[in-house]
Amino acid sequence: xxxxxxxxxxxxxxxGENLTVYCNSSxxxxxxxxxxxxxxxxxxxxxxxxxxxxxxxxxxxTFQFGDARKDSSLHITAAQPGDTGLYLCAGSSRSGAGxxxxxxxxxxKLSVIP
Amino acid sequence: NAGVMQNPRHLVRxxxxxxxxxxxxxxxxxxxxxxxxxxxxxxxxMVYLQKENIIDESGMPKERFSAEFPKEGPSILRIQQxxxxxxxxxxxxxxxxxxxxxxxxxxxxxxxxxxx
Numbered sequence: 264x265x266x267x268x269x270x271x272x273x274x275x276x277x278x279g280e281n282l283t284v285y286c287n288s289s290x291x292x293x294x295x296x297x298x299x300x301x302x303x304x305x306x307x308x309x310x311x312x313x314x315x316x317x318x319x320x321x322x323x324x325t326f327q328f329g330d331a332r333k334d335s336s337l338h339i340t341a342a343q344p345g346d347t348g349l350y351l352c353a354g355s356s357r358s359g360a361g362x363x364x365x366x367x368x369x370x371x372k373l374s375v376i377p
Numbered sequence: 378n379a380g381v382m383q384n385p386r387h388l389v390r391x392x393x394x395x396x397x398x399x400x401x402x403x404x405x406x407x408x409x410x411x412x413x414x415x416x417x418x419x420x421x422x423m424v425y426l427q428k429e430n431i432i433d434e435s436g437m438p439k440e441r442f443s444a445e446f447p448k449e450g451p452s453i454l455r456i457q458q459x460x461x462x463x464x465x466x467x468x469x470x471x472x473x474x475x476x477x478x479x480x481x482x483x484x485x486x487x488x489x490x491x492x493x
Contacts, residue, residue: 267419293480294480296480296481296482298484303486303487303489304486304487305381305383305468305484305485305486305487306420306468306484307484308481308482308483308484311481351419351420353420355480358433358435359435360432360433360434360435361433362425362432362433362475363475363480364422364425364433364436364480365410365420365422365480365482366422367412367419367420367421368419369417369418369419370419
């Protein structure tokens with residue numbers, strides 16, 4: 264069974280601070296996706312990383328895929344209250360049945376205090 | 378809005394009743410996935426379907442749960458004889474394909490099932 268460990272589980276910071284969230288696994292993934300989920304809503308896709316070592320930027324968010332495609336990080340610069348939410352990473356890999364499945368981490372609950 | 382649609386958003390059932398959850402994928406998507414999210418747990422894969430076919434049901438409980446994606450109409454996740462442990466948020470996602478590198482899945486808003 265593949266596992267994705269996210270850390271930290273909870274993070275509370277002041278507006279304007281920087282933060283990094285980590286997603287680690289002992290398994291290799293063909294791609295990795297980051298989602299943000301608000302209470303009572305479904306996950307919203309932020310980015311997909313595919314190539315080992317890949318870095319993608321989305322405004323103040325920087326996503327990195329590890330060289331071995333086993334881990335990833337999300338860095339937020341100058342956090343704002345609107346960044347508050349649950350951040351989920353999900354790795355894509357082929358299942359025993361032959362289809363590509365997503366394995367989710369439990370998420371990092373971020374709270375940005377004004 | 379051509380996003381993934383799910384209904385109902387909230388569903389309350391008594392133990393022993395049946396629950397039917399519906400999902401319409403994004404326009405142009407023919408691959409549908411169902412996930413369950415228990416309180417304080419991550420999303421867990423249940424089943425992957427294409428039109429009229431169940432491709433992978435390795436995450437689906439063997440009893441009481443079934444899924445379909447007919448030629449016409451939405452995908453249905455059916456839970457028979459619900460028990461309190463079935464209370465969870467059920468999410469549907471859809472994708473354009475199953476490319477070996479990309480498996481971008483877009484999620485609906487979920488159905489929150491409460492079993493009394």
